[in-house]
Amino acid sequence: MQLLDLLIGRPLASEEDSEQRVGVAAGVPTFGLDALGSAAYGPEAAMTLLIPAAAAGVAYIAPISLVIIALLTIVYFSYRQTIDAYPNGGGSYTVASENLGRGMGLLAAAALMLDYLLDVGVGISTGVGALVSAVPRLQPHTLGICLAILLVLTLMNLRGVRESGVLVMLPTYLFCICLLGVLGWGTAKAAMAGGHPRPVVAPPHVAGHALAAVGAWLLIRAFASGCTALTGVEAVSNGMSAFREPKSQTAKRTLTVIVALLAIFLAGIAHLTRAYGIVATEPGTPQYESLLAMITAAVAGKGAFYYTTIASILVLLSLSANTAFTGFPLLCRVIAEDGYLPRFFAIRGRRLVYMEGILVLAVLSALILVAFGGVTDRLIPLFAIGAFLAFTLSQAGMVMHWRRTGGQRSRLYMGINGLGALATGCTVVVVLLAKFIEGAWITVLLVPILIALMYGVHRYYTRAARLMRVDRLHLRKPEVPLAVVPVSNWNRASQEALQFACGMTTRVEVLHVECPDEHGEQTSSNWQGQLDEAARAAGLQPPRVVSVPSPFRFITSPIVRYVLDAEKRESGGKVMVVVPEMVAKRWWQYLLHNHRSTTLKALLLLQGNRRIVVVNVPWYLR
């Protein structure tokens, strides 16, 4: 327990909850990290697809970015409305469940859960990938670094929402300041140079045939890839319970800051890419440089500022998984409270966070990282579908919400959310089509499996609750139980167990398993006399000695068999099996004793029935 205190901090009382809430300043890094970080890979993902078009492709970055920013704006207004309507946490799951039915809610939930999971694996490995391409000496340690970052993120999140916010605050703001600096400086230079600034460090010139014309399919695929820039925007509305009062106000302000920054980033990147005529480089080739690195070098040269910016991007990407660590446990908790996920997801741990959710996410992401050796490029196509599916269902749910609640401005609200649903819905279809073969089919396969699992969990809980329900407490007149005391030889533990059994009931059987050939085994032939005498002296009913042979030298299974038979012979009462157990002081002492009582208890519990009760009488060797 002391190690736990050191690692994740002292337990927090339930009433310390409000001190753990976050405001705007801490909310932006906590819930916006993922969204802001996506500025570092969204535009680049789009432009990578335009590489075949070379310089001709540059012309298309502006329209694609504009469409994405428009989509972002629609999503922003939609989510503001969701926050107002669901001040206690309006994740896509809640909104869709309440307005479109449970099935749609679970669809949104499954999509989001997969997305969060991918977010951790892909986020960490992208950051570490950038790091090892900058410092190739670290290449062999890719997986190790990934897992170390995962461990740090897990521990910080187990310490609580506030503490993980503090961890990511500095890198997030450093990233924002650097990027705003690059974009502002670059835009000013471009304006002064009449739109055609001279780069300080020219971007690498990529040779190759330029495509004559850029096809519509290529543009659609570039757009679909660019849409990854929008992932993470839903985090604020999911995490409502973590915001300081007034919740809706704090959350909306946080969302505004995040979306505004993201829009500025996307616009600025698109502008400077065109102004400097930057073409993306093929990842995995030696001349590869990230888009942001090329822009920064073009604007500011490769000085101290360049390296600070690049470093802040690396750190931010590695930490962008933090958003998933905040969102996933909260999402699982809401689903668990509705009975569609195991209940342990709904238990708040010692630091008031939903520890089990954090641990499950950590373990699953660790498995993904290990399975892919820390290089998760192939998982990127799976990304973003979940997020957009959740967006769509959430917006569609909001449309139904306004329709139901009615009110003065409900038509306007319906319009906004409807537009959002339409836009994001179309995006889902586009992304799915564009990336189906590359891997999006895995999402299409996994989501229904997850949903089926969640329905299964709910069915099980409903059935268990029905079987376990007690409408009105009812007690019966008790019957005299039969007590069976398994004894291999007489010592203080077995005497104590017999004493207890004699105090509980008048019908006690001392059960002895005979393996006469074996070393150290007693025979029970003279026990009855001793028992009669001891019971008479105490004024008790004498116990009966029962001996069962065991030709195969098994000890526990004959006892279990005897108890099951005795239960069948008993008419109505319980069969109490009184198990003597020696408890040693130190762990190594357990190596020196047999563990028959532990095995016996476990077997009786598993093979028994509800008329068989196990009583454990301990004897302490101290």
Added chain:
Amino acid sequence: MQLLDLLIGRPLASEEDSEQRVGVAAGVPTFGLDALGSAAYGPEAAMTLLIPAAAAGVAYIAPISLVIIALLTIVYFSYRQTIDAYPNGGGSYTVASENLGRGMGLLAAAALMLDYLLDVGVGISTGVGALVSAVPRLQPHTLGICLAILLVLTLMNLRGVRESGVLVMLPTYLFCICLLGVLGWGTAKAAMAGGHPRPVVAPPHVAGHALAAVGAWLLIRAFASGCTALTGVEAVSNGMSAFREPKSQTAKRTLTVIVALLAIFLAGIAHLTRAYGIVATEPGTPQYESLLAMITAAVAGKGAFYYTTIASILVLLSLSANTAFTGFPLLCRVIAEDGYLPRFFAIRGRRLVYMEGILVLAVLSALILVAFGGVTDRLIPLFAIGAFLAFTLSQAGMVMHWRRTGGQRSRLYMGINGLGALATGCTVVVVLLAKFIEGAWITVLLVPILIALMYGVHRYYTRAARLMRVDRLHLRKPEVPLAVVPVSNWNRASQEALQFACGMTTRVEVLHVECPDEHGEQTSSNWQGQLDEAARAAGLQPPRVVSVPSPFRFITSPIVRYVLDAEKRESGGKVMVVVPEMVAKRWWQYLLHNHRSTTLKALLLLQGNRRIVVVNVPWYLR
């Protein structure tokens, strides 16, 4: 259980014991494998040290072999006498314990245990080493092959003495026939050629400066290395309990066959080495060939017979660990029956073998193999000291035995055993001095540690037996216990637990831990009324509701604390903690329930005392 049946066979009844006994034909491979296999490395180990002397060294192989064969003869007669005197298993441990005192017995035991352990690791890796030098493609799989052989040996030995004997019978006899063939044919050729036969395939000619003179120290070291040929001879007298009646006769005949074969091998190898002028090659160099391979090639050429012989040697070496698998569990069993090793070593498993000893040996050898990556060359110097120390103590014990028992021929017997003790004792000193720096010091370090551990085990058992002993069964008039039923909310399991508690005692407390903020937690404010009513209807004393707050949302620790306090308040009676437990049908259902009752039971057992009794009332969800 069915998997176990398949892997190691159906359980054997205790009276099937005699069918598992072995005669001479099965006894030679079972107990002689190690001794016979040592013909393949003992002479070579001696000759490797003589490499610096080149051809001059060949002259010394005959005298060294003669000394070793003489030693073998003395040891043979000594052990024949031991078998007669201790027909129920006269391992060095028993003989030394009974005649020289427990300390000497444990010294012999510790030395032998280490030797057995090394035997498995070194045996398997020597065989596999020879295999991969023959088939270099297997080199990367060295460790895997080692572990696979270890697994097969472990499983076969778990199946019982007979079955492991069958496994090794064929390779052992094939090896003997091949080697006898080579030696007989070679000797005939040499005789016909007047002592200087022409090799069919000439042994590799090793260049290098020959030493002018061979020093005494070199000869002593060569002798010390050659002594490894004697390891394994003690196996027969250790394993007396496995022989068919009349035990002593069967065992002595088995020992005679083993020793005779070994002596023939040693003499034959020495003779042909000199006749063909074969010089050992440096292991680990490309021109390395084993001594037996060179002899076989010289006698028979590299045809089918050559490859059969080589293959039989490889298989025999890999399986030579089997002797340790037979000896180690029997040795541990005898020590455990005297209380110097954990008692589980003395329990005969389903196949009538001492499974725990086999498993411990398998795990420890696996660790050694993994630690050394399957190449255990560096462990070879540790070898043989243990065996010779055990020989010496056993012979010395026999001297004391004859002195004590007296009788007509006791002086002759004393003389034989005394000669054995002297010869093997001198060998111990020589081997220890010759190999101390190379690694024998590890044995010197480990043996006292092992002895101290065994004394510690015995001290613990003696103390535990004293604390637990009951001279005469005694029962008291029982007091009315207090029953505590922890209930988080009312369902069939908790109702059943309450019902049981009410049947056992009139003083029942229903304990509820309040975490009011948490999802799904009930408050106990209205429970007392319901309980009063239900108890009145059944004519029972109404239970009392006790509520404890838990600001940190812990559930089990407040219950444990309450029970410990209640025990302090109670004057003399027991405190029964009645734990309701839901038992699910399938393992995955456990993921969907909390495990508080399991945690609670474990904590109460560990932190409780002997006045706290845990009663487990199960409820089956079926």
